[in-house]
Amino acid sequence: MYYHRQLEKKIKQTASEYACITLYGARQTGKSTMIRNLFPDFEYVTLDKSNERILATDDPELFLDSHGIPLIIDEIQKVPELMEAIKIRIDEAKLKSLSEVTTTPLMYILTGSNTHEIRENASETLAGRTALVEVNSFSECEKRKIEGGEFIPDIKSLQSKQKDLEPKNRHRIFEEIYLGGMPEYWIKRIDRDTFFESYIATYLEKDVSRMINVGRLDDFRKFMRIVALRTSQQLDYTEVGNAVGIDARTTKKWISILEASGIIMILQPYANNLSKRIIKTPKMYFMDTGLCAFLCGWSDPNILEDSPMAGAFFETYVVSEIVKSIRNEGKRIEHTLFYYRDRDRKEVDLIYVKDQTLYPIEIKKGIGKDKADKNFKILEQYKMPIETGLIIDTSDKVFPLNRNAYYCPVGMIGL
Structure with missing residues (x-):
């Protein structure tokens, strides 16, 4: 049974405004469940899996190439270096959109459980490219x-x-x-x-x-x-x-x-x-x-x-x-x-x-x-x-x- 979250309205709004959304908050607050329910057509990958984490660490470009877009990446705090590669992809997509006079679509959704680390890394690396959304347990x-x-x-x-x-x-x-x-x-x-x-x-x-x-x-x-x-x-x-x-x-x-x-x-x-x-x-x-x-x-x-x-x-x-x-x-x-x-x-x-x-x-x-x-x-x-x-x-x-x-x-x- 899925319980709808109050944050869904905000996330839907930002999905039309940003190429990336970053969700953070404590474990077991329903971040992944909510996102996968809102965006069922997006591919999902978690960096909890050692093979995915190793590839993302060793070769971020190959990792992103192997999954394509749009993509949900869970536990992003485990490979913060991946954000730099994501930044480059978003900037390339924005340049292409400008030349074609189109809107840059939502490309990546990042989730993780270390509030400070994710917020800081996203603010520095993906400034102006991602919307930051904090998720808490049920109200x-x-x-x-x-x-x-x-x-x-x-x-x-x-x-x-x-x-x-x-x-x-x-x-x-x-x-x-x-x-x-x-x-x-x-x-x-x-x-x-x-x-x-x-x-x-x-x-x-x-x-x-x-x-x-x-x-x-x-x-x-x-x-x-x-x-x-x-x-x-x-x-x-x-x-x-x-x-x-x-x-x-x-x-x-x-x-x-x-x-x-x-x-x-x-x-x-x-x-x-x-x-x-x-x-x-x-x-x-x-x-x-x-x-x-x-x-x-x-x-x-x-x-x-x-x-x-x-x-x-x-x-x-x-x-x-x-x-x-x-x-x-x-x-x-x-x-x-x-x-x-x-x-x-x-x-x-x-x-x-x-x-x-x-x-x-x-x-x-x-x-x-x-x-x-x-x-x-x-x-x-x-x-x-x-x-x-x-x-x-x-x-x-x-x-x-x-x-x-x-x-x-x-x-x-x-x-």
């Missing part, structure tokens, strides 16, 4: 098979979409948190332990082993669990390193590996020169709550819901869903999402920035309390327009707490 809208969109915290927009809201109680939400959104696991509902153990083993063997000493893979597995236990928290590299038995420098490197692999995302604090009291430490979130719950050792959604980590997982779920809704429109989050915390321990969970306007957001796993917006006024120090804030919780409709903040059901994200 809740994709699970429900409904057409989703970017989450924009505008009250009128949210109220207009409320008719499509599927009310969810807290228990239902924690079941979804526990399952996560890995497409194969979600669709087939295969044995959970087997799936995630295999996922982690494959990730360590194929991705991590290329970046660290193979002898330290057991340490990295322990590191993943330690980091999972700190999802939605501020990153204290020294504390994490001490828990694993590695130094802060190694911790930073390993955090960057998780981020580059699409396993986690880093949320930066919102700050400018107006405030000296802002804590500059970023926060970290897992992008798939199912994987995070497995790494933490939670074996049942009910136990997770009643655990001391329930709030952290609910916040992780909300933030990851908002991030997915933005990325599924082909957009980046670096200039859109932030958080606020100062040395007086005043905190705003999320700040959504649009057109130089701030939208404060608080995240509560239950029904938001009366003073849930108490820290929103702290943002006035930036002398920027501040829109009505949100308290994202388990309420059943969008309705006002007061004139400065509205309750927003978590199910509104992505509608």
